[in-house]
Amino acid sequence: MLQGAIAGLAIGGVYAIIAVCMTLMAQLVRVINFAQAGIGMFGAFLAASLAQSLRMPVPVGLLIGLVTGIALSVLIGLITQRWLPEASVSARSAVTVGALLLLVSLSFILFGTRPMTFAPIVSGTAFAVGGVVVSQVTIVMVALAALVSGGAWLLLAKTTVGTKLRAIADRPVAAELIGIPVTSLTIGVWAASGLIVTVVVMIVAPTQTSDATSLSMLVIPASAAALLGAFKRLGLALVGGLLLGVIQGAVSQLPELMLVRDWIPLVLIVLFLLWNQRKEVWDAAR
Amino acid sequence: MPRASHPVTDAVPVAPAPRPALRGPSRVWVPAAVGVAGILVGVVVSLVLPSSLTFLAITSVIAMISLIGLGIVTGTAGMIVLSQLTFAAVGAWIVAWFNQIGVPGGFLLHLVVGALAAGAAGLLLGLPALRLRGVNLAVVTLGFAAAADLTLGKTQFPGTAAGLRIPRPAPFADDRGYFVLAVVVLVAVAVTVHYLQRSRLGSSWRAVAFSERGTAAVGSDVRTAKLTAFAVSAMIAGVAGGLIAGQVGTPQATSFTTLQSLALYVLSIVSGAHLIEMAVFGGILWVLIPELLKRFGVPQDWGFVIFGVLGIQALTTGSNLGQDIRGAIAKRRRRRSPAPESGLVPFTDAELGALGSVSVSHGEPVLELQDVSVSFGHVKALQHVDLVLRAGEIRGLIGPNGAGKSTLVDAVSGFLPQHDGAVSLAGSPLAGLAPDRRARLGLRRTFQQDRVPPSLTVGDYVRFVAHGGASEAEIASALEFFGCPPASARIADVDVGTRRVVEVAANLLAKPRVLVLDEPAAGLSHDEHIAFGQRLRRIPERFAAAVLIIEHDLDLVRAVCHSATVLNFGEVLATGTVDEVLANPEVSKAYMGEAELL
Numbered sequence: 079m080l081q082g083a084i085a086g087l088a089i090g091g092v093y094a095i096i097a098v099c100m101t102l103m104a105q106l107v108r109v110i111n112f113a114q115a116g117i118g119m120f121g122a123f124l125a126a127s128l129a130q131s132l133r134m135p136v137p138v139g140l141l142i143g144l145v146t147g148i149a150l151s152v153l154i155g156l157i158t159q160r161w162l163p164e165a166s167v168s169a170r171s172a173v174t175v176g177a178l179l180l181l182v183s184l185s186f187i188l189f190g191t192r193p194m195t196f197a198p199i200v201s202g203t204a205f206a207v208g209g210v211v212v213s214q215v216t217i218v219m220v221a222l223a224a225l226v227s228g229g230a231w232l233l234l235a236k237t238t239v240g241t242k243l244r245a246i247a248d249r250p251v252a253a254e255l256i257g258i259p260v261t262s263l264t265i266g267v268w269a270a271s272g273l274i275v276t277v278v279v280m281i282v283a284p285t286q287t288s289d290a291t292s293l294s295m296l297v298i299p300a301s302a303a304a305l306l307g308a309f310k311r312l313g314l315a316l317v318g319g320l321l322l323g324v325i326q327g328a329v330s331q332l333p334e335l336m337l338v339r340d341w342i343p344l345v346l347i348v349l350f351l352l353w354n355q356r357k358e359v360w361d362a363a364r
Numbered sequence: 365m366p367r368a369s370h371p372v373t374d375a376v377p378v379a380p381a382p383r384p385a386l387r388g389p390s391r392v393w394v395p396a397a398v399g400v401a402g403i404l405v406g407v408v409v410s411l412v413l414p415s416s417l418t419f420l421a422i423t424s425v426i427a428m429i430s431l432i433g434l435g436i437v438t439g440t441a442g443m444i445v446l447s448q449l450t451f452a453a454v455g456a457w458i459v460a461w462f463n464q465i466g467v468p469g470g471f472l473l474h475l476v477v478g479a480l481a482a483g484a485a486g487l488l489l490g491l492p493a494l495r496l497r498g499v500n501l502a503v504v505t506l507g508f509a510a511a512a513d514l515t516l517g518k519t520q521f522p523g524t525a526a527g528l529r530i531p532r533p534a535p536f537a538d539d540r541g542y543f544v545l546a547v548v549v550l551v552a553v554a555v556t557v558h559y560l561q562r563s564r565l566g567s568s569w570r571a572v573a574f575s576e577r578g579t580a581a582v583g584s585d586v587r588t589a590k591l592t593a594f595a596v597s598a599m600i601a602g603v604a605g606g607l608i609a610g611q612v613g614t615p616q617a618t619s620f621t622t623l624q625s626l627a628l629y630v631l632s633i634v635s636g637a638h639l640i641e642m643a644v645f646g647g648i649l650w651v652l653i654p655e656l657l658k659r660f661g662v663p664q665d666w667g668f669v670i671f672g673v674l675g676i677q678a679l680t681t682g683s684n685l686g687q688d689i690r691g692a693i694a695k696r697r698r699r700r701s702p703a704p705e706s707g708l709v710p711f712t713d714a715e716l717g718a719l720g721s722v723s724v725s726h727g728e729p730v731l732e733l734q735d736v737s738v739s740f741g742h743v744k745a746l747q748h749v750d751l752v753l754r755a756g757e758i759r760g761l762i763g764p765n766g767a768g769k770s771t772l773v774d775a776v777s778g779f780l781p782q783h784d785g786a787v788s789l790a791g792s793p794l795a796g797l798a799p800d801r802r803a804r805l806g807l808r809r810t811f812q813q814d815r816v817p818p819s820l821t822v823g824d825y826v827r828f829v830a831h832g833g834a835s836e837a838e839i840a841s842a843l844e845f846f847g848c849p850p851a852s853a854r855i856a857d858v859d860v861g862t863r864r865v866v867e868v869a870a871n872l873l874a875k876p877r878v879l880v881l882d883e884p885a886a887g888l889s890h891d892e893h894i895a896f897g898q899r900l901r902r903i904p905e906r907f908a909a910a911v912l913i914i915e916h917d918l919d920l921v922r923a924v925c926h927s928a929t930v931l932n933f934g935e936v937l938a939t940g941t942v943d944e945v946l947a948n949p950e951v952s953k954a955y956m957g958e959a960e961l962l
Contacts, residue, residue, distance in 0.1 A: 110499040110502075110503070112502075112506070157676060157680060158680075161680035161681065162679075162680055165682070166498070167498060167499055168444060168498035168499050168502070169679065169682065171498075171499045171502065172444060172502075172633070172679045173675075173676050173679045173680060175444075175446065175502070175626055175629065175630065175675070176630050176671075176672045176673075176675030176676040176679060177672065177676060178626060179623065179626045179627055179630055179668055179671060179672040179675065180668070180669055180672025180673060180676070181672075182623055182668075183623070183665045183666070183667075183668035183669045183672065184665075184669050184672075186665040187663055187665045187666060187669070291621070291622070291623060295510050295622065297506075298503070298506055298507045298510045301503045301506075301507075302503070302507065305500065305503060336518065337515050337518065337519070340510075340511045340514040340515055341511045341515070343507055343511070344504070344507035344508055344510075344511050347503065347504060347507060348492050348504060351492065351495065351496055351500065351504075352491075352492060352495055355495040355496060355500075356495065358495055358497075359495075360576055360577050360580075360779070361497055361575065361576040361577065362575065362576070362577055
């Protein structure tokens with residue numbers, strides 16, 4: 079159980095990072111990005127396939143993959159920013175459903191439908207305490223999760239850029255009127271989230287079932303975690319992601335609960351939201 | 365007639381232009397006839413189609429069925445549902461399982477049970493939709509699809525491992541026969557959904573997509589509307605899933621993946637699948653695009669890439685094929701026969717003479733507020749408000765901005781259940797009753813914001829609001845009285861001020877005891893203001909409703925109201941006849957500030 083829970087911490091870190099990215103996007107650019115993990119998947123697949131089929135050196139492949147991840151994210155950002163600047167969060171987010179479909183099917187065409195083998199970037203055991211093994215991936219993921227959410231918090235709360243970003247989030251038109259470069263900052267957010275998520279998927283892909291669909295669907299437990307913080311609170315998104323990973327890891331040690339494991343994120347989100355939103359009887363405040 | 369008089373433009377009363385006939389019972393059979401024709405076309409197609417294409421044609425028809433179902437939740441009721449093929453998998457699973465354990469009744473019965481099971485699953489997943497909206501709901505449905513996908517991948521369908529085939533029913537055993545069966549099912553589903561869309565239930569789906577508060581305020585239960593949309597949609601998906609099971613014999617988890625659900629959602633957006641003909645078109649695209657790609661030697665996965673691009677295009681422009689085509693047709697029709705000049709114009713003196721003078725008589729109290737208080741945190745929005753509205757009375761509720769007028773309306777109509785004090789309608793207390801219950805008991809309200817769903821026609825909206833309480837003749841006469849556009853006009857084509865007049869007329873047709881109007885004249889021109897006032901004055905005698913009206917325009921209040929209550933900072937400042945209240949120096953102080961400051 080404990081070993082499983084510790085092992086789950088690695089994937090929990092992934093959930094947490096993607097959840098933090100999704101929370102930032104929801105707040106700063108008003109999009110729930112369903113293609114968030116899909117972008118990372120595409121970058122990671124491109125990197126692996128460049129290294130394998132074109133015999134490119136691994137670091138070069140990774141670099142190209144990263145740039146592609148950023149570019150894809152920016153492209154989606156430009157589309158929503160250009161055509162749906164004033165639309166509702168739902169309408170803007172629905173576009174990313176189309177993007178997710180596009181990315182997954184494009185990766186089927188380019189890289190095939192089979193799981194891909196990745197050269198591990200981080201591997202091996204970090205240390206073992208009393209028979210419980212902690213892998214390096216776990217350490218890296220948890221550290222990265224803390225770094226991303228802590229960094230995001232510092233950026234937003236303590237820097238001028240953060241203040242500008244929050245101004246854009248609250249009143250985009252007013253922010254533009256007082257001279258904040260809305261478009262470039264918005265695109266910057268998209269680029270940063272594309273970068274972070276591609277790095278994370280690249281690190282975690284070698285330890286996972288790594289087909290395009292399951293990597294892209296990392297977005298589901300991640301959004302479950304982000305929903306814990308109502309797509310508003312970074313801290314809760316972080317905690318939610320780690321917790322979800324730990325629970326799933328612990329449960330996966332019990333073979334009789336094999337089928338239950340996949341339903342945990344869904345059941346948790348639904349129960350939590352029903353409790354949390356119990357007062358949201360109406361769609362509008364008045 | 366003190367203030368509501370106006371220059372006479374035309375002494376001869378003009379007969380109102382004849383209105384287009386309301387949709388009568390004569391056209392009810394048309395969809396059924398189209399359905400029969402559809403089946404005949406299906407039979408012909410099954411005979412002429414090369415056998416190599418028959419299997420694909422079945423796939424296409426099944427996709428049409430799924431899309432019709434999806435159109436109800438995503439198109440009509442406006443919710444993002446990304447798990448349509450999971451509901452289909454439930455239907456397929458039941459059909460496969462019943463076949464494995466040998467449940468009697470045969471394929472068709474299994475299909476029906478599968479549909480019911482899928483409907484139940486839809487109902488279950490619809491429960492979160494009562495609190496979750498928009499993207500949150502999309503996340504939940506996507507999670508449902510992904511979890512079911514993983515589970516199905518592990519368990520597979522019952523009997524699949526043993527290679528057990530699901531037999532098709534007797535006359536439809538070969539592909540051609542099964543195609544005809546699929547077409548018959550498609551027609552049955554399409555005709556049923558067509559009638560549902562035109563029914564009250566269909567109107568409630570459209571209304572809930574636009575505004576939940578607006579839906580509840582006209583006496584429709586928001587929960588019922590949402591859950592039925594989910595259940596009907598899932599049930600139709602279950603039919604499609606059962607048909608897939610019969611089509612392939614041994615259903616595979618790979619036919620029901622999350623990715624395909626996403627593609628189906630995108631396709632429903634691209635085509636505009638809430639319109640049945642567009643769902644049919646979408647079903648054709650579903651097989652045509654991959655098939656064409658195959659013909660040109662392009663891998664079929666490009667099909668979903670194309671769907672993705674089309675989807676992004678449709679979502680960013682907010683348009684879909686069905687809407688575009690219908691819009692173009694409507695535009696052409698309008699150009700050929702321009703809409704009749706409808707409008708709210710003041711009565712001529714001759715018309716006023718024909719209508720006679722307004723009789724005012726007050727009866728028993730119909731609406732009583734005793735000691736009503738509302739606080740939001742530390743803000744006391746209303747404090748110890750007493751108010752009585754008698755039968756036949758038109759009472760103005762006035763006061764400066766922020767005085768608590770709209771809060772009072774919310775408390776009375778049931779949107780603020782936590783208020784203190786008592787509200788009673790015709791002597792019976794309303795405590796604890798939801799807004800839709802209050803509306804059905806005869807307490808109606810309108811909104812300061814536009815809460816009239818633009819996707820309905822004026823006639824459909826009025827019928828929906830009136831709750832079956834008004835005859836077609838009454839509807840036509842009330843619309844004419846208020847100078848509303850004809851019943852066939854689309855609300856989307858009507859300006860916002862006029863929409864609110866339609867809202868007032870529609871609520872009156874529900875024959876309420878009390879109608880509460882929240883700034884009904886906002887957005888009307890000066891002439892329309894006068895004309896609207898003339899109509900409002902006649903509400904008690906014409907519609908037998910007492911009226912409580914919030915209004916900032918004191919001219920309108922003087923012209924229309926018998927009495928007035930003034931709120932200031934949440935408290936009743938004055939109450940009495942309109943003249944008394946407006947002469948009260950405290951009232952002018954509340955409106956204008958202290959005299960010294962002027």
